Amino acid sequence: MTNTGRSLRADAQENQDRILEAAARAFSRPGADTSLKAIAKEAGVGIATLYRRFPAREDLVEATYRSETERLAASAADLLAELAPDAALRAWMDRFVDYMLTKNGMAEALPGILAAREGLRTHSRDLLRAAIERMLTAAAEAGTLRADVPADDVMMAIGGVTLISDHEDQRELATRLLDLVVAGLRPR
């Protein structure tokens, strides 16, 4: 099934798949015992095995949600087809925040994912950045948003909004802050 990582020994690949399945189950459970020990146990492997494959919790979270993140990134294209580019970006920002705040364990992993420089964790980050870039340049060409703000910065801004809105269910705060960010992106 999952075929992350090259050239794993057959048994190791088996174990990794079971870990990811267990993680997906654990994260989506309401009571959410997402302790790594519990996930390892549920996958029928030792903790060391989990750590070898996913050195940081963020790595496990990233891998678990990878396909959903891909879907989020891909949805930018849909929005661009229906809306003006600036409106598409604004709508996508809402989706981003909803996604991060909804998926169990995602918000805590966000900084590690967005700041990813090394390793495999960059995958999600690159997808998200590319999605933003597409909308941002389209809007810049339309003249509705500034052309001098890098997509990276916009991504980090959205990330910052997500982080500060995470504590307590401050969804309205997030909305207002996203509006503020977009206002800052308007050409003068």
Added chain:
Amino acid sequence: MTNTGRSLRADAQENQDRILEAAARAFSRPGADTSLKAIAKEAGVGIATLYRRFPAREDLVEATYRSETERLAASAADLLAELAPDAALRAWMDRFVDYMLTKNGMAEALPGILAAREGLRTHSRDLLRAAIERMLTAAAEAGTLRADVPADDVMMAIGGVTLISDHEDQRELATRLLDLVVAGLRPR
């Protein structure tokens, strides 16, 4: 010395003071063993005593840095005296981020402090909000910044920038994001 909390038993007040002194020492030490156990030990009290006084780590951090936070908030007045209100706010934002990123343990405690609703932890939050409000309304009166964005939102925006800039030493990112926030605060 410190006289937080009303009507503590004499010995309890003693202990609380010693905890705060130990915490201040621990946080300012380079190698920084800021484990609560270590701080309690250094203060010569049991962990339970520390927890009774400061139920969350954030409470301890807030109390330890209280006077410095007061100074930060007060510095807004100085800036207002020297600069145009919008420039003062922008300069103060830099101070805020530098402060939060510099003080050991502060960044992690930030969400808890800014989101503080109950308890005594609100003290720092209120001071910071008031400082922002002063600069923001002055700028609004001068017509250089919007009047329809609440000081709370600006505070949260600065907080978000701080959080996302915390991982890795991304001081330049913070600068760019703060510029973006201020751009969003400009009247159209």
Added chain:
DNA sequence: CTCGTATGTGGAGCCGGTTCCACTTACGAC
């Protein structure tokens, strides 16, 4: 087939956070 080794594995153990509870003590009432 067999065998050496790179690859992979489990769990014990350490660390920091946090809770709980049996014990101690300050201090106001008398």
Added chain:
DNA sequence: GTCGTAAGTGGAACCGGCTCCACATACGAG
């Protein structure tokens, strides 16, 4: 001064994250 009790205390114990290392095993070379 003495005493009852509310307030305060210490540390054992539990939990989750994370590391380390002695042991197991897939699998390609021969």
